[in-house]
Amino acid sequence: MRLTKFGHACVRVETERATVVIDPGAFTEEDALRGADAVLITHEHFDHFVEDRLRAAAEADPGLRIWTNGSVARQLTGLGSRVKVVGEGDAFEVNGLDVSVHGEWHAVIHPDIPRVGNIGFLLDGRLFHPGDALTLPPQPVETLLLPLAAPWARVADLIDYVREAAPRRALAVHEAVLSEAGQAVHGRLIGGTSGVEFGQPKPGEQLDLDGAVA
Template identity: 55%
Template sequence: MELTKKGHACVRLTKEGRTLVIDPGGFSEEDAAVGADAVLVTHEHPDHFDPNRLRAAMEANPAAEIWTLRSVAEQLTGAFPGRVHTVGRGDLVDAAGFEVEVHGELHAVIHPDMPRVTNVGYVVDGAVFHPGDALTVPDRPVDTLLLPVHAPWSKVSEVIDYLRAVRPRLAYDVHDGLLSENAHGVYGRMLGPDGPGAGGAEHVRLEPGSAVVVGDAR
């Protein structure tokens, strides 16, 4: 399975001629989801969920389908009847030939005075975990963690502790669209061998457009 990093929180996974896209939001490329056979959306915030990007994907491929939580699905089902599926914690679905497990329930706390929206994470083919905007620890081992490295709701100590808790073999940065080049360097040092320790995970930053092999075929 090949993973391609797109802008901010978005990634594309491809295998055997099929493509699954996760979180093609407003900070990702306008065509981030075009060509997808399946799209997963973790929650309703606009850096993860952009109706125009989803519409482009659904119109480009009339067989494409979306899996997401209720708050997003309710905004899409009218435009794409029968092609939008609601999921929640504990669900296991087949999305265009990708096995998807659903983990988590709530977005991380941004501030105690702000209500928490729902958020789910996805384990794809038992190998790659995208937690969305939460530090959800899945109740199963994962080889590759898509690490939300920077957000208004986190600090670097929490990111390090999250890596230690999940204990993946590899961690690739996502949710990095607000970081400058200087900040990438700081986070790289903190999460790398010169930092306090990331639980044995190898931390890697991928530039948008870069692709790597993940899962059993690596």
């Protein structure tokens, strides 16, 4: 399994038979979707989901399939059965890659700001992308994708989340709202305190999830 980091919350995960892209939003390079078998969308916010871009990718590739929650699916009318609605406890596969779904709600930004639905995706029992929530994976995982910075996130809560999830390693995503200096500060705090191996891959960087940076 190989992971490629794209802009902000987006990653591309490749196995021998499947290529899956998670959360290609407005801060994501447009070529992230090229050649994908499936796209997984955690929630409807613009930094995770751009309707026009996803529709264009679907029109260009009739085999592209999309799994997401109900609120995103309602914005993708016209794509028919290619869009699959999933929620907490569901499971499916993409060309032999097992995926399960966990979580229901986006983290609270402020009581006056309505919450939206949010689901996390566990791939092959090894890699967990929580979207914009601190949802615990249902089992210990090798790799946890950690939202590094968001309007709803405190560093203290992120450290506690990583400690409780106790993955083999955590990799930062969702960092576009921070300057390079801010990313470095957050990384030092989390990496030095969480107690697990912590990495901050740059856009375009590839990581072999068995350990070696490509």
